[in-house]
Amino acid sequence: MPVTELALLRLKVQDPPSSIKSTFLEAKNKQSEYSGYPVTYLRQIEDPLSLYLLGGWESVEKHTGEGQWLSLEVNQNLLAKLKDNVDVSWMFHLDVDPSKIPLDAPVLAITRCFVEPSKKDEFDASFKAGVSHLNACTAPFSSCGAWRIDKEGEDEEFVLFSGWNEVKDRHAFGESVTSEEFGKLKALAKDADVRHVHVEKWE
Incomplete structure (x- = not known):
């Protein structure tokens, strides 16, 4: 059974500039293409600076294992583009099909x-x-x-x-x-x- 990735991202500004939004969308599309599962951004209503990323993976290893998505150059480059605009508060996996x-x-x-x-x-x-x-x-x-x-x-x-x-x-x-x-x-x-x-x- 696939697993669900849930991450909490903290935006520096509530409405990022279009260039940053484009990078978020690129990251979403690249991860979805690699994982084979849709990626969704969820905005917190209580605190609009909080943005959740929800995605799916065949396994935790497919996401975080050596040579897998987290360590790939394409992902690292996307994170570098976003590092001045967002902080990752936490990320973990759940035993449920997304x-x-x-x-x-x-x-x-x-x-x-x-x-x-x-x-x-x-x-x-x-x-x-x-x-x-x-x-x-x-x-x-x-x-x-x-x-x-x-x-x-x-x-x-x-x-x-x-x-x-x-x-x-x-x-x-x-x-x-x-x-x-x-x-x-x-x-x-x-x-x-x-x-x-x-x-x-x-x-």
């Missing part, structure tokens, strides 16, 4: 849950038990969740993607009776961080 992420939704919520290793299986079971209730609320859009592969530190990380019409709809779900199904998840997670994004269309 085609399952609801990028067709006007708003995509990205929820990062940090879980103690001893509670991973219980968290996973609780999510699978309650996800149908979430999908009933996100319809006609969907949701999917996945574990981080290349984790840092001791904790496990689970990332939930859910599609919504508006940010307020996701907040309403969080306050609804239906979301009590997810009460166990909140109790099992040490911490959680929710951000909302929309697809960035610079073309």
